[in-house]
Amino acid sequence: MTTKKKDTGALLHEERDTAATGTPWRDEVTFEANSLLLRRYLSKRLKNDHECDDYIQEVWARVLALDAEKRSQIRDWRGFLTRVASNILIDSFRRKNARNSDRHVGLDDHLYLIDDNAFDPERIALSRARVADVEGSLARLDTRESEALVQARVHGLSHADIGKKLGLTSKQVSHLIERALVKISRDLARSDDPSW
Structure with a gap:
């Protein structure tokens, strides 16, 4: 059949x-x-x-x-x-x-991105010291400079929005931020070079 x-x-x-x-x-x-x-x-x-x-x-x-x-x-x-x-x-x-x-990244695919020295105690100590230097430099800034820099870099506000808060023009805010960054750069350069 x-x-x-x-x-x-x-x-x-x-x-x-x-x-x-x-x-x-x-x-x-x-x-x-x-x-x-x-x-x-x-x-x-x-x-x-x-x-x-x-x-x-x-x-x-x-x-x-x-x-x-x-x-x-x-x-x-x-x-x-x-x-x-x-x-x-x-x-x-x-x-x-x-x-x-959809945002998942497989660990195996990106192992090469991991820095072997990322958890080195000496590197961690140096990083903490650098953060302390930046905080000290921020504390030495003029109040308006500090406020403008934090609003721009930390909170992501535009120069126009910061100007409205501080009663300044966008150009004045730009100058404040530039001055603040120059002062911080100089402070950090001094802390890196003991001969200063």
């Missing part, structure tokens, strides 16, 4: 007839008849076919998790399966957004 494999078109028609008559679910027929439908539906919404296969498997896993009674109540398998696929896509999108997975 030879069994003839039905073509996809025949399976689709059989599935439509099955849905219309309400005959019970048959795994092979339903799976083969609707896998192409799911692939088309998902491939329009996904970047690559590898993801598509994963989503199709997830759809079938959810369908097979239903008990036989619930499966027998489904009259429109196409609509049901596309709705399940849509829900899975939405869940995946929400998960990716919550985890910021």
